[in-house]
Amino acid sequence: MAPLSPFKMYILMKNLQSSMPSSPLKDMDTGLPKVELKKSLEKIESAINDACKVLKQLNLPSVSNDNGRPAVATSSRSAGISPLLRVIGRDQDHDKIIAMLHEKENRCHANTISGTCHSVIGIHGIAGSGKSTLARCVYDHEKKQKRENKEGHFEIVIWVHVSQKFDLDSIFRDIFEGATGKKCPKLNSLHTLKEKLEEVLLGKRILLILDDVWYNSRNSEDHEELQKLISPLNVGKAGSIILVTSRTEDALLALGAVQERCIPISDLDDEMFLEMFMYYALGDARVGDHDRTKLEMIGKDIATKLKRSPLVARTVGARLRKNPKVEIWMREKDRDLIKETMGALWWSYQYLDEQVRRCFAYCSIFPRRHRLKRDELVKL
Structure with a gap:
């Protein structure tokens, strides 16, 4: 994050000068002497540069805005797949989920809501209990399997961070980019984007991990939005699975999980x-x-x-x-x-x-x- 360039400072000072025709010594709007105003601007510039350094120290993910300029993003959905910390005491839960992922197709628990054969496995527990860490461990295992076996059990493995408020357009784009490894093209409508995504997922066995899903059982719109969220997977191959993490079991059931595949995050002894x-x-x-x-x-x-x-x-x-x-x-x-x-x-x-x-x-x-x-x- 660079300081203001000399050219920008020149433009800024020129604009300020043009707004103070009434007095050669004072600014019309502020009433400050020009020398004092200049010192104030220099202090502001210094504060801005210090703030930029602080933002850099926070190590926030960097993205570009519509003008190609760097921006600080807090909404990056890939934030959940940063380098994994050491996992302690989750072996039993990990092995249980991996076994569910690799069940034979004829034992697949159909999604009772959509009528498709992709199933839902859920991890639920209070904030900070390690749900995302456990899901990330499963994600890394399946990605490694895919690399070592060229195709692996799942043809496509995707991680998406959902959170409390989500936008279907953004989620679909993230799924597209996770499935293809390419930037999603700009499309005119959500319907067109969904069709483009379904072309990519058609006939593929998919593992989609939805991290941090929120759900309010008293809000019917939440249920509808969650169903729209997973609808592109309806074109996938039998044996596709959605792994969900949430604070509540209700969110898992709303997505179509059966009770026995809702896993409460276990307490560490x-x-x-x-x-x-x-x-x-x-x-x-x-x-x-x-x-x-x-x-x-x-x-x-x-x-x-x-x-x-x-x-x-x-x-x-x-x-x-x-x-x-x-x-x-x-x-x-x-x-x-x-x-x-x-x-x-x-x-x-x-x-x-x-x-x-x-x-x-x-x-x-x-x-x-x-x-x-x-x-x-x-x-x-």
Whole structure:
């Protein structure tokens, strides 16, 4: 993200000068002396460049807007397939889902809503319980199988992040690009896009992973939208499967899953959870054997306060890992904020740099999944 170019600064200053004909010394609108106004503009430019650096540090996925200019996107649906973290304690759930994916076609559970033979497998559980991580693990397994066997069990394997509010046009484009590896062409209507997508999926055995699906059983429109979402798979080959993650079982049933294929994300036992927490908190940190033993003892006490939440284990552990010192861990062990999930996240937030916290606070005024464009954000 580059600073404003000399040419842009020249245009900006020229426009300002043209708006102040009444006095050679003061700006007509602000009443500020020109020298002071120039200094203010320089400060604003410096603040903009600092903000751009902060956005870069946040490592948000980069996309281009309609003019080909870089934009900061929070709505990227491929965000869920970033490099996978270590998976601990999910072997049983993983093996169970893989077995379901590879069931023989004559045992396929037909989708009772659409009447097709693609079936739905669902993972449900509270936020931060590891649903997406487990689904990602399954996704990686099937992609690897496809690479090693050239075709694999599934001819097409696709990951799409859905979220609370979704646009069918965007989802269909993501499915098209996931299936073909090519950019989806611009089409005039959703109907034309659906037909183009069905041409790609026709007669193929497909694994479509829909991550983070939301559903309100009291809203009939939600049910209709979900059915439209999976409708292109009706042209697929028998044995196609949709793997869904959601906070509620209702969403899975609305998509056509049968009860026995709705899998609640299992709790980690205390031993597994401690292993996960210590992996994030200490891992291969360079500390002496004596200090490591003490840190492991303190870490065990901290882990008991985290309610076996994988999200909190990762959040708190990653923060502690930056300071693997006995006195710091002892101090944090006694803090009240660490006891609850949101408390742990808030605790982590408090350790962000001041300018990053201000950036987060400002960006929180935008709705979930809103696309942030650089130029608009700078103007705001």
